[in-house]
Amino acid sequence: MPDRSEASLSPRPVSAGAPGTVPNMDAGQPAVEFRDIDIAYGKFVAVRDFSLSIRKGSFVTLLGPSGCGKTTILRSIAGLVDISGGQIMIDGRRVDDVPIYKRNIGLVFQSYALFPHKSVFDNVAFGLKYRSVPKPEIARRVGQALDMVRLPGSEKKLPSQLSGGQQQRIALARAIVFEPQVLLLDEPLSALDANMREEMRVEIKKIQKATGITAIFVTHDQEEALSMSDRIVVMNGGSVEQIGAPEEVYERPATAFVADFLGKANMLAGTVSKSDGTTAVALAAGQTVNVTSPRPLKPGSRVTVVVRPQKLSVGPAGGANRLSGRVVSTSYLGGSAIYEIDIGGKTSIRANAPINGRIVREGETIEVGFDPSSCVLLDENGQRIS
Amino acid sequence: MKPARRKEEGRWAWRLTGFVTLCVYIFMFAPIAATVILSFNASMFGGFPMTGFSLQWYGKLMANEAVLAAFRTSLWIALVTAAATTAIGVVTSFALVRFDFPGKQVLSTLVILPALVPETILGVGLLVLIKAVDQPRTLLLLVLGHILLAVPYVVLITQARMVGIRRVYEEAALSLGASRFSSFREITLPLLIPAVVAGALLAFTISFDNTSASLFWRPAGVETMPTQILSMLKISISPEINALGTVMILVTVGIPLIGGVVMQSLTRLRRRGEPKEEAR
DSSP, X not given: XXXXXXXXXXXXXXXXXXXXXXXXXXXXXXXXXXXXXXXXXXXXXXXXXXXXXXXXXXXXXXXXXXXXXXXXXXXXXXXXXXXXXXXXXXXXXXXXXXXXXXXXXXXXXXXXXXXXXXXXXXXXXXXXXXXXOOHHHHHHHHHHHHHHTTOTTOTTOOGGGSOHHXXXXXXXXXXXXXXXXXXXXXXXXXXXOHHXXXXXXXXXXXXXXXXXXXXXXEESOHXXXXXXXXXXXXXXXXXXXXXXXXXXXXXXXXXXXXXXXXXXOEEEEEEEEEEESEEEEEETTSOEEEEOOSSOOOTTOEEEEEEOGGGOEESSSSOSEEEEEEEEEEEEOSSEXXXXXXXXXXXXXXXEEEOOSOOOXXXXXXXXXXXXXXXXXXXXXXXXXX | OOOOOOSHHHHHXXXXXXXXXXXXHHHHHHHHHHHHHHTTBOSSSSSSSXXXXXXXXXXXXXXXXXXXXXXXXXXXXXXXXXXXXXXXXXXXXXXXXXXXXXXXXXXXXXXXXXXXXXXXXXXXXXXXXXXXXXXXXXXXXXXXXXXXXXXXXXXXXXXHXXXXXXXXXHHHHHHTTOOHHHHIIIIIHHHHHHHHHHHXXXXXXXXXXXXXXXXXXXXXXXXXXXXXXXXXXXXXXXXXXXXXXXXXXXXXXHHHHHHHHHHHHHHHHHHTTOOOOOOO
16 A cells, blocks of 8 residues: 555544454554645635545544635545645545545534524434435434434524524534544634633544544644544645644644644744754844754754753743743733743743743733753754754 | 693694604595595495485406406416515525525616616516517517516515525535535525515515506507406596595505515514624
């Protein structure tokens, strides 16, 4: 089978901790595979050269800002968007020319899209009806699906009688009840309010694990992506920026875009001043910091030091690299506080630090520090140095 | 209720507004009222003063074979027109709203155009066309003409509703395994029903009421209700015409009213609690 190292997914057990899931899944056969997909609307190219292979039973998130092509890719799996080049395979079967209603995929929409004139039962039973499942079996499986989304007994209700969160649960039940090969979720949480969103996040993940279904999730919300996914595909402008496990993408962003989009990292521009054993970078802001570089760098080359706000410790005790500056703003978050610190040279950095002792207020001078190993170096093109 | 208006002039302004409103309504409904009231007049002259209450004109109407024939003709034509026009309207608006194709703008304008062209011109035009291809004036021609007149309105109504039915419902149905036809039948059409009902009622009324174009198109010896009334008027203003007029008012006002009530309750049931679509 294809060896696309940039795209192959983690060797994580397919259905870890989920009893009753399908055993013996062929690890070599990806559930969904994209080969050099191009999607264009007229002259506008929405997706360029997209390749990805998704392991059975995994939860993969397409993450990116609006217009990055993530929804387009999702819709191309469903058959709602035609691809202009490349191949899409589901379970090894090429589906580019298979009409949507024969693709056997479950689709959950941002706006729920429950049929407003049909009862909950008829909504959930819809997919089974078109698969010629006998009636008693339909009733049994609808009941099972409603149990799974924790809305048993709601068969007779109309969608309009349910809250947004309940509607989305029904939509989820409708999409999984016929055991599709892939479950596609198109920003399913963004129409919900914040509390409901968090609850549904956990719920969707639980159901995905319990059923062992392959899920592809589209979102622009980095928190959702980080908390739910086995793999995250970070996209920008129609192409892939990075593919990796959540912690990998967060801790070792491959590009400046990924570093900035996931968690707003501090990006400190500088020049390599010394490169024997440890690498020293003279920052544009004036200070010099020591960093760990995966390979020796030529003195004089321009780099960007990426440090997460959480990696900066505030106060005199922490970190090998010291930066001092004046606090421009303080946001108190309860357990921690976010400081914006002007370190000179028109550069300000953000530090998110737990509060021990007292909160530092605007106008005060503080020191922040970080370890040489807790940062990532980007070259002048914004690519991670490795 | 209205907040108390203390100023004298305010009170007068309101009285004046009320008076003018009343006048407008009298102006609008007096002819209708006169027709209805006079249809119960015992006098054989179709005018005031009333000489007594009587249903004799309705009795005469029921016995008038020509009127009954015209009524039946009009009813059939209106029913066929309503059915055909609604079908055309639904598929046309589905095509115009759901698909992109070259010439879509032109087509959508052309569909509405017959509503803007004076009816007399349409009447003459169809007649000239029929003559040109050497065909006789038949009942079918009359029905086709009525369909031509009603299609623009029905398309406008169904199109407005179709725009409001989010495509995502159809996409959901397709993703669940329904073919395009099944998803139309099971999802789109039921959601479109209020517009279908409204369109059918409007088409029915347009056809049932039509006078001028029907005068051009009707085959020899065939009368519709309006043309029948017209030819009766040529003889005299008989109170029978008032009775006939009252029946027509009942049909053309009553049916849409009933339909409207039914439709509203349907719409209310379905519109409740639909989520807003957010930009992605």
